[in-house]
Amino acid sequence: MASATQEPPAASGVEAPAARVLRAELGPQLRSVADFRGDLAITVERDAWVRAASLLRDHPQLDFKLFLDLCGVDQLDDDTDEGLRDRYEVVLHLYSVTHKHHVRLKTTAPEAAPDVPTLTGVYKGANWFEREAWDLYGIRFTGHPKLERLLTHDAFVGHPMRKDYPVGQRHVLKSPKVQLMDVPADSEHLLVNIGPSHPAMHGTFRVQALMDGETIAACEAEIGYMHRNFEKMAEVRTYWQIIPYTDRLNYCSSFMNGHGWALAVEKLLGIQAPPRAEAVRVILSEFSRIMDHIIAIGTNVVDLGAITPFFVMFRAREDIYELLDACCGARLTVSYVRIGGLAQDVPEDFEARCRRVMKSVQEVVDQADGLLTRNPIFTSRFKDVGAMGKDEALSWGWVGPCLRGSGVAYDVRKDHPYSGYEQYDFDVPVGTVGDCYDRYLVRMEEMRQSLRIIDQALRKLPSGPVIVDDKKVALPPKSEVYSNIEALMNHFKLVYDGILPPPGEVYGYTEGANGELGYYIVSRGAKHPWRVKVRPPCFNIYQAFPSMITGALLADAVAIIGGLNVIAGELDR
Amino acid sequence: MGLLDLLKGKYVDPTYPGVHAGGDIITTTVDAVVKWGRRSSIWPMPFGTACCAIEFMALTASHYDLARFGAEVLRFSPRQADLMFVAGTIVDKEAPVLKTIYDQMPDPKWVISMGVCASSGGFYRSYHVMQGIDEIIPVDVYVPGCPPSPEALVAAVMKIQERIKNGEQAKSPQGAHRLGISGEGAIDRRQRRAAWQQDDAARAAEGLPPRGVLALRVLPTETDDHHHG
Numbered sequence: 001m002a003s004a005t006q007e008p009p010a011a012s013g014v015e016a017p018a019a020r021v022l023r024a025e026l027g028p029q030l031r032s033v034a035d036f037r038g039d040l041a042i043t044v045e046r047d048a049w050v051r052a053a054s055l056l057r058d059h060p061q062l063d064f065k066l067f068l069d070l071c072g073v074d075q076l077d078d079d080t081d082e083g084l085r086d087r088y089e090v091v092l093h094l095y096s097v098t099h100k101h102h103v104r105l106k107t108t109a110p111e112a113a114p115d116v117p118t119l120t121g122v123y124k125g126a127n128w129f130e131r132e133a134w135d136l137y138g139i140r141f142t143g144h145p146k147l148e149r150l151l152t153h154d155a156f157v158g159h160p161m162r163k164d165y166p167v168g169q170r171h172v173l174k175s176p177k178v179q180l181m182d183v184p185a186d187s188e189h190l191l192v193n194i195g196p197s198h199p200a201m202h203g204t205f206r207v208q209a210l211m212d213g214e215t216i217a218a219c220e221a222e223i224g225y226m227h228r229n230f231e232k233m234a235e236v237r238t239y240w241q242i243i244p245y246t247d248r249l250n251y252c253s254s255f256m257n258g259h260g261w262a263l264a265v266e267k268l269l270g271i272q273a274p275p276r277a278e279a280v281r282v283i284l285s286e287f288s289r290i291m292d293h294i295i296a297i298g299t300n301v302v303d304l305g306a307i308t309p310f311f312v313m314f315r316a317r318e319d320i321y322e323l324l325d326a327c328c329g330a331r332l333t334v335s336y337v338r339i340g341g342l343a344q345d346v347p348e349d350f351e352a353r354c355r356r357v358m359k360s361v362q363e364v365v366d367q368a369d370g371l372l373t374r375n376p377i378f379t380s381r382f383k384d385v386g387a388m389g390k391d392e393a394l395s396w397g398w399v400g401p402c403l404r405g406s407g408v409a410y411d412v413r414k415d416h417p418y419s420g421y422e423q424y425d426f427d428v429p430v431g432t433v434g435d436c437y438d439r440y441l442v443r444m445e446e447m448r449q450s451l452r453i454i455d456q457a458l459r460k461l462p463s464g465p466v467i468v469d470d471k472k473v474a475l476p477p478k479s480e481v482y483s484n485i486e487a488l489m490n491h492f493k494l495v496y497d498g499i500l501p502p503p504g505e506v507y508g509y510t511e512g513a514n515g516e517l518g519y520y521i522v523s524r525g526a527k528h529p530w531r532v533k534v535r536p537p538c539f540n541i542y543q544a545f546p547s548m549i550t551g552a553l554l555a556d557a558v559a560i561i562g563g564l565n566v567i568a569g570e571l572d573r
Numbered sequence: 574m575g576l577l578d579l580l581k582g583k584y585v586d587p588t589y590p591g592v593h594a595g596g597d598i599i600t601t602t603v604d605a606v607v608k609w610g611r612r613s614s615i616w617p618m619p620f621g622t623a624c625c626a627i628e629f630m631a632l633t634a635s636h637y638d639l640a641r642f643g644a645e646v647l648r649f650s651p652r653q654a655d656l657m658f659v660a661g662t663i664v665d666k667e668a669p670v671l672k673t674i675y676d677q678m679p680d681p682k683w684v685i686s687m688g689v690c691a692s693s694g695g696f697y698r699s700y701h702v703m704q705g706i707d708e709i710i711p712v713d714v715y716v717p718g719c720p721p722s723p724e725a726l727v728a729a730v731m732k733i734q735e736r737i738k739n740g741e742q743a744k745s746p747q748g749a750h751r752l753g754i755s756g757e758g759a760i761d762r763r764q765r766r767a768a769w770q771q772d773d774a775a776r777a778a779e780g781l782p783p784r785g786v787l788a789l790r791v792l793p794t795e796t797d798d799h800h801h802g
Contacts, residue, residue: 152701153666160700169700172753176669196667197620197674199649204622204667225667226622228690229699244696251624295627314634321631332628332720569623 016040017061018103036504041104049107053122064094067397069535070129072137076163087111118144125397128543136161151224180208180220196225200303200558204568221546226568234532238498247333250570252295253288253513258337264508264519265339268501277341277466278419283457286450291320292513293443300562309368316364319357340474341467382437386560397540400515401442406434412511424456436563498527536570612737615644618654623661625688628720637723651677662690663703675710685729686712688720708752711743
């Protein structure tokens with residue numbers, strides 16, 4: 001196992017509270033504590049796995065209530081016995097909203113018997129994550145209520161994310177799974193299949209509901225209809241080749257995914273982009289956030305039967321497309337960021353263009369506000385529908401506008417500022433009830449706050465380069481590549497060998513349009529990442545959907561799913 | 574403008590079969606009128622799964638306005654549609670669903686494969702992604718791009734109109750022989766060349782030209798000079 005993480009001496013005076021508490025409680029069952037680039041990682045024995053997670057959640061000094069992510073890692077190392085003994089790792093990421101700190105908890109399982117106790121009793125959100133780890137790595141979670149494949153299809157053989165599974169090995173599925181749940185033979189309820197090809201399911205979600213009249217008595221969700229293997233592809237690509245793949249995670253706001261990826265890799269490398277690049281990233285990220293919220297609100301009301309707001313709001317999206325097009329030549333999937341900065345500088349009339357777009361965004365937001373916010377038909381479909389409580393939302397691992405709608409003011413931009421967000425003055429809107437209407441109001445207000453941020457960023461847009469001056473990270477300018485041999489060699493080396501980060505692992509996170517978008521990168525110092533795990537905001541959010549709509553009206557389910565803004569590319573990766 | 578004016582006025586395509594206009598009477602064939610009607614009022618069904626579906630929205634929204642081509646009546650039920658836009662990556666899990674939806678569309682029907690993922694799997698050469706929807710359904714028009722620009726889609730719709738006019742329609746999945754093949758990360762050129770040679774030999778045995786080569790007429794050379802011939 002290659003890892004540069006250094007173990008600090010036991011019980012040193014400056015140890016983080018999580019490590020201190022676990023060391024005191026678990027004793028020898030705590031295997032190691034590591035700190036790399038400010039990320040605290042604690043490894044415990046398998047037997048203490050559930051206990052450690054419960055301690056982290058319940059200890060008043062720790063209070064890790066927000067479940068972020070759980071994933072498997074294959075540490076296959078053919079050369080050593082140790083590689084086979086500790087082949088599979090299970091990695092849990094948690095966050096405390098009160099103390100504002102992260103922790104990474106790890107345990108290992110041998111190749112021969114990859115069994116790990118389940119965490120579903122501790123965090124509600126662990127359910128699908130464990131199913132995913134079973135599906136992709138074959139790690140068996142003992143005690144899990146329903147350990148079945150989640151992302152791949154039923155005819156699939158093997159566990160594709162294992163290092164010894166060939167990247168392209170496909171299996172043909174002839175017929176889809178017809179029934180997702182058991183229906184009692186004497187049941188008078190009607191089984192209704194919604195999706196995957198259904199207008200309200202936005203393409204690729206499938207829900208099967210047992211209907212008692214108009215009410216959903218029970219339901220089951222199936223995902224994976226868009227599982228296009230981002231994570232496996234990332235293991236055979238170099239760090240910058242992954243940028244176009246990130247664009248296609250949440251394709252409604254492509255730029256923000258690339259922004260998050262660049263920041264995560266920059267954290268791994270220990271570098272920082274120049275101020276001008278960071279300011280432009282903030283501006284375009286905020287425009288992307290607006291764009292995403294436009295889609296979320298626009299398509300949500302289309303599902304309810306109102307097409308006018310969609311046409312009204314899409315006008316602003318088209319203007320933002322034009323701005324992105326002027327910056328990088330693409331409308332939707334932009335690939336504009338680079339590790340260490342941006343691909344090229346913005347056009348000369350950037351500020352004027354931004355001001356024009358801001359004006360048009362302001363117009364359409366006001367118009368949509370007039371059309372919807374006090375509209376009695378709209379409010380009666382939205383108010384008190386799909387309410388989600390604060391604690392439950394945290395346990396599911398909700399983030400972003402949905403979590404803020406439930407009244408938790410957690411925003412990465414405020415709590416852990418990146419790219420210079422600390423310089424800008426903006427508010428974080430929160431809801432009170434946690435229903436669809438609150439989520440809608442939060443999104444509307446966030447668009448206005450984004451305009452405020454853009455305005456401030458444009459006022460003090462610094463001049464200077466847009467990419468770091470580091471020959472091991474950034475490509476030399478084309479003019480030099482064609483005129484001097486040194487630049488040509490640098491270009492060649494960088495394209496062939498890629499960026500070579502130090503061995504280690506980081507969790508980089510940003511506030512995406514749907515909430516905390518995290519990238520967990522494990523590097524072994526090679527040009528390809530050893531493992532990339534995306535922490536997709538809507539995976540946790542959508543996981544709660546079946547329980548939210550159980551007992552609700554079928555028509556309400558349509559209103560709820562649009563307001564959650566689940567994006568298939570990000571959900572299934 | 575009524576149908577009669579349109580048919581006999583300057584909008585009549587002189588090459589259009591069977592239209593003879595004179596006075597207030599037009600004689601034509603039912604077939605010609607039906608085709609004219611069909612191509613002027615396409616009812617598309619968007620099978621949108623991914624990023625391309627977002628760009629498809631841009632196509633239908635106010636700026637690009639698909640209504641200008643008479644194709645704005647989006648149907649989410651395959652029973653009411655005659656053109657399917659497959660917009661986005663189709664993974665192996667989704668494949669049987671796509672096939673079912675296609676089969677449910679009434680004949681005649683056309684398919685646009687929007688973007689490289691639908692056309693060839695795009696840059697997802699991996700374990701769960703279909704390497705082109707033509708493994709299971711016939712495709713009439715492939716649109717490149719990731720995602721294609723709305724202008725390219727407008728061109729694709731016009732191509733479909735042309736095909737309707739000419740009575741052309743893809744009948745069988747062009748890539749059925751590729752069903753389930755491995756989407757390897759990197760193309761091994763030697764392997765590919767060997768596969769092509771095998772395919773060419775198999776077709777030659779049936780007396781067919783190699784796949785993808787148009788049947789060009791070879792002009793007889795006038796001289797025996799091989800260097801300049």
